[in-house]
Amino acid sequence: MVPNPKVKAAYVAMRSLGISEDKVKPVLKKLLRLYDKNWELIEEENYRVLADAIFEYDDNKAADEKRKNHNEEEEEPIMPGLQRPLKRPRHRNQENDLIASPCNLDLRTGGPVLIRPKQEEEFLPQLIPNERNKGKVPIMSKGLSINEMAYQSQRKDKGVIGRLSNGFHQKEITSESNTFHFPKDKHLVSNQLDLIKPKDEPFIGEVPLEGILPEPSSRRASIGRMKITSDVPASLHLHGRNRETSLLASQTENHGCEPAHVPLESFTNLEIASSSLGEVRLTLNCNSNLGRPGYHLPSLDTVLKTMEDKCLKSYKILDPNFSVMRLMRDMCQCFVELGNECNDQEDKTTDMGQKLDVLLKPVLENTPNGGFDTQNLHVPFITPDHFHESSQGVEKAVTKGCARNVERTEFVHNFSTGLHGSISPCFQATSYVQHVPLKGDDVTNGEEMAKISWINEIDDQVPPSFYYTPENVVFEGASVRFTLSQINDTTCCPSCWFDCLPSSVPCACACANGGEFVYSVRGLIKESFLDECIAAVHEPTRRSYFYCQECPLERLKGGAPKACNGHLKRKFIKECWRKCGCNRCCGNRVVQRGISCSLQVFMTSEGKGWGLRSLDILPKGAFVCEYIGEILTNLEVHKRNMNATEGGKMYQVILDSNWDTTSLKDDEALCLDATYYANVSRFINHRCYDANLIEIPVEVESPKRHYYHFALFTTRAVQALEELTWDYGINFEGDTLSDTFQCLCGSKFCRNRKTSERFSWHRSEHGGLKM
Numbered sequence: 166m167v168p169n170p171k172v173k174a175a176y177v178a179m180r181s182l183g184i185s186e187d188k189v190k191p192v193l194k195k196l197l198r199l200y201d202k203n204w205e206l207i208e209e210e211n212y213r214v215l216a217d218a219i220f221e222y223d224d225n226k227a228a229d230e231k232r233k234n235h236n237e238e239e240e241e242p243i244m245p246g247l248q249r250p251l252k253r254p255r256h257r258n259q260e261n262d263l264i265a266s267p268c269n270l271d272l273r274t275g276g277p278v279l280i281r282p283k284q285e286e287e288f289l290p291q292l293i294p295n296e297r298n299k300g301k302v303p304i305m306s307k308g309l310s311i312n313e314m315a316y317q318s319q320r321k322d323k324g325v326i327g328r329l330s331n332g333f334h335q336k337e338i339t340s341e342s343n344t345f346h347f348p349k350d351k352h353l354v355s356n357q358l359d360l361i362k363p364k365d366e367p368f369i370g371e372v373p374l375e376g377i378l379p380e381p382s383s384r385r386a387s388i389g390r391m392k393i394t395s396d397v398p399a400s401l402h403l404h405g406r407n408r409e410t411s412l413l414a415s416q417t418e419n420h421g422c423e424p425a426h427v428p429l430e431s432f433t434n435l436e437i438a439s440s441s442l443g444e445v446r447l448t449l450n451c452n453s454n455l456g457r458p459g460y461h462l463p464s465l466d467t468v469l470k471t472m473e474d475k476c477l478k479s480y481k482i483l484d485p486n487f488s489v490m491r492l493m494r495d496m497c498q499c500f501v502e503l504g505n506e507c508n509d510q511e512d513k514t515t516d517m518g519q520k521l522d523v524l525l526k527p528v529l530e531n532t533p534n535g536g537f538d539t540q541n542l543h544v545p546f547i548t549p550d551h552f553h554e555s556s557q558g559v560e561k562a563v564t565k566g567c568a569r570n571v572e573r574t575e576f577v578h579n580f581s582t583g584l585h586g587s588i589s590p591c592f593q594a595t596s597y598v599q600h601v602p603l604k605g606d607d608v609t610n611g612e613e614m615a616k617i618s619w620i621n622e623i624d625d626q627v628p629p630s631f632y633y634t635p636e637n638v639v640f641e642g643a644s645v646r647f648t649l650s651q652i653n654d655t656t657c658c659p660s661c662w663f664d665c666l667p668s669s670v671p672c673a674c675a676c677a678n679g680g681e682f683v684y685s686v687r688g689l690i691k692e693s694f695l696d697e698c699i700a701a702v703h704e705p706t707r708r709s710y711f712y713c714q715e716c717p718l719e720r721l722k723g724g725a726p727k728a729c730n731g732h733l734k735r736k737f738i739k740e741c742w743r744k745c746g747c748n749r750c751c752g753n754r755v756v757q758r759g760i761s762c763s764l765q766v767f768m769t770s771e772g773k774g775w776g777l778r779s780l781d782i783l784p785k786g787a788f789v790c791e792y793i794g795e796i797l798t799n800l801e802v803h804k805r806n807m808n809a810t811e812g813g814k815m816y817q818v819i820l821d822s823n824w825d826t827t828s829l830k831d832d833e834a835l836c837l838d839a840t841y842y843a844n845v846s847r848f849i850n851h852r853c854y855d856a857n858l859i860e861i862p863v864e865v866e867s868p869k870r871h872y873y874h875f876a877l878f879t880t881r882a883v884q885a886l887e888e889l890t891w892d893y894g895i896n897f898e899g900d901t902l903s904d905t906f907q908c909l910c911g912s913k914f915c916r917n918r919k920t921s922e923r924f925s926w927h928r929s930e931h932g933g934l935k936m
């Protein structure tokens with residue numbers, strides 16, 4: 166009989182791993198039966214399932230034998246003769262492994278496949294508690310040389326705009342070059358890792374360990390504090406298991422003592438370096454007792470073996486010579502080599518962001534708080550200036566990142582009512598992030614329902630990188646917390662059903678909109694409402710403004726309190742929400758459903774940089790997108806602007822459409838900053854007066870209107886490929902803007918001209934426009 170070519174190919178693949186045919190045959194048979202002869206599953210990832218099944222069988226057999234010896238019972242092996250072909254011995258927790266195996270076969274019974282390969286990740290957390298991320302965490306300690314030697318950079322391209330009373334106000338800033346340099350000399354790049362001795366570190370005081378790895382509060386108390394001092398000479402040169410990689414372990418808690426030889430088992434600080442010069446080091450810190458009574462540090466050997474085993478199983482690395490230490494060393498090497506090769510300034514900044522992400526992400530993934538969907542966690546980059554401040558700064562920055570993710574929990578279940586009681590709108594962002602490089606041709610990075618493409622027919626620039634988020638993210642200190650209890654029956658419509666719009670009796674949400682819904686059945690803003698909104702911007706009078714008794718913006722400027730310039734009152738739209746009886750298809754839920762039109766980011770030909778356009782014709786009153794960014798307190802905006810340098814782009818918008826209160830607290834005076842976190846709206850350019858978009862504040866989750874959604878709707882029909890623009894409300898006669906923003910909007914009503922061709926413009930006393 167001609168051998169099946171697929172079987173033959175499987176033998177060949179296994180042979181390359183040192184597994185003989187007679188070992189492959191019975192396992193392959195079982196697999197084929199279990200997978201219903203679905204070869205695709207078996208062939209996937211270079212026969213990973215098959216290889217694992219063979220190993221699994223081997224392990225089972227070893228375990229059986231152990232048990233047999235132990236029980237002194239006579240038992241026939243069901244499939245004799247399998248021996249591990251790999252060079253590396255695999256030591257496992259047998260029980261866990263059996264369950265967590267990607268192809269959890271009971272080869273003795275040919276029983277069902279409990280976990281299919283693709284599902285492995287889902288099962289791991291429960292099945293191997295505390296194991297999943299172990300060994301993945303290069304914790305940034307004080308000794309991380311990236312911090313000290315490689316990374317001196319300034320915030321790059323940080324753009325800021327602040328909205329004036331009815332528009333943007335800005336502080337332009339320059340892109341500063343990133344000064345990150347790795348050693349230029351090629352000879353510094355050694356092919357081998359060398360022993361390194363950490364140089365004396367400056368005293369930076371006490372660094373709480375929990376700052377690096379946040380612990381659940383119950384455990385915090387028991388966690389010791391790690392002190393890093395200038396005199397931490399207690400470095401050990403450890404030659405781990407005759408490996409080509411040399412290790413250095415230091416006893417960080419051994420302050421001020423002479424170097425002491427400690428057993429491998431009690432290392433607390435493992436460093437892997439790129440060479441003896443230690444240009445790049447990876448540091449692994451571990452509190453010697455993890456704050457748990459009875460905890461003993463495993464030996465380095467055990468950790469490495471377990472990690473290698475994990476790499477085999479979880480990361481599908483089948484190379485029998487694979488070594489975790491080599492992997493980490495290679496990573497250090499990459500830093501050195503890429504730094505040397507990188508001549509282009511821009512490359513350096515982008516690459517560094519990625520490298521830091523590699524280092525930081527695992528720290529966050531490994532938070533013992535657990536429970537987060539680590540697959541979806543997006544970790545902000547820590548800015549260079551935080552890295553070179555001090556190593557303490559590094560740890561602070563890492564903590565910040567963790568804190569942000571802790572805040573990410575969206576719903577706090579209220580057990581007494583069974584409702585989602587307290588709802589935090591989004592997660593905590595940090596300002597200290599670096600832009601994320603754009604991947605592929607979708608500027609949304611897959612975050613929106615539909616892809617948003619980009620095109621540049623003018624030059625060879627690619628869109629700037631930033632962190633795409635379809636929802637606002639809250640920065641620390643901003644008072645944005647929603648609770649269902651804030652919404653009473655007069656501010657929602659619990660008795661409505663499916664869609665509120667067709668109802669002949671206006672519901673509470675319609676009443677909040679002035680007695681009728683703002684949206685038509687086609688999902689457009691009704692013309693009368695829209696025209697009122699446009700008129701309020703185009704023809705403001707004194708009564709169109711709120712005047713704060715104590716303006717939060719003026720308060721920030723310091724000095725003698727100045728009178729408020731006024732904040733333009735805007736009509737709000739109130740959308741239905743969770744306490745309403747209708748569902749997501751309700752016609753009074755437009756903005757919350759997100760972007761539905763076809764948009765494209767493109768390079769403008771007038772020199773305004775990138776812009777946004779619609780690929781389709783849009784009718785008047787259509788919702789285009791929300792202005793999305795970080796929700797900041799104005800205090801934070803002020804801080805960011807103070808730290809910014811001149812020359813960048815403007816991305817900040819003040820949420821002042823309802824500043825009618827005399828007692829607006831500092832944490833309630835909010836702003837959206839789309840510099841780091843943003844959606845596609847950050848590409849919309851300004852146009853004086855006759856822009857085709859208008860901002861309308863939309864209340865969705867909360868009747869408290871100091872926070873609201875900043876939604877952009879068309880003011881008229883828009884042609885396909887016509888640029889979408891919006892009037893930032895810039896006061897070109899104001900001192901902050903006149904020099905820095907040269908308006909290229911091309912409108913015949915452009916306010917940036919001293920005298921318009923056809924009109925003579927002057928400002929109203931409140932900063933609005935009058936013809």
Ligand SMILES: C[S@@+](CC[C@H](N)C(=O)[O-])C[C@H]1O[C@@H](n2cnc3c(N)ncnc32)[C@H](O)[C@@H]1O
Binds near residue numbers: 909
């Ligand atoms: C919110 S961003 C808009 C997107 C931006 N063009 C880009 O390339 O990322 C605002 C910045 O775009 C530029 N910009 C927007 N409207 C402009 C206009 N009418 N004239 C000149 N520059 C404009 C300015 O640099 C401004 O700071």
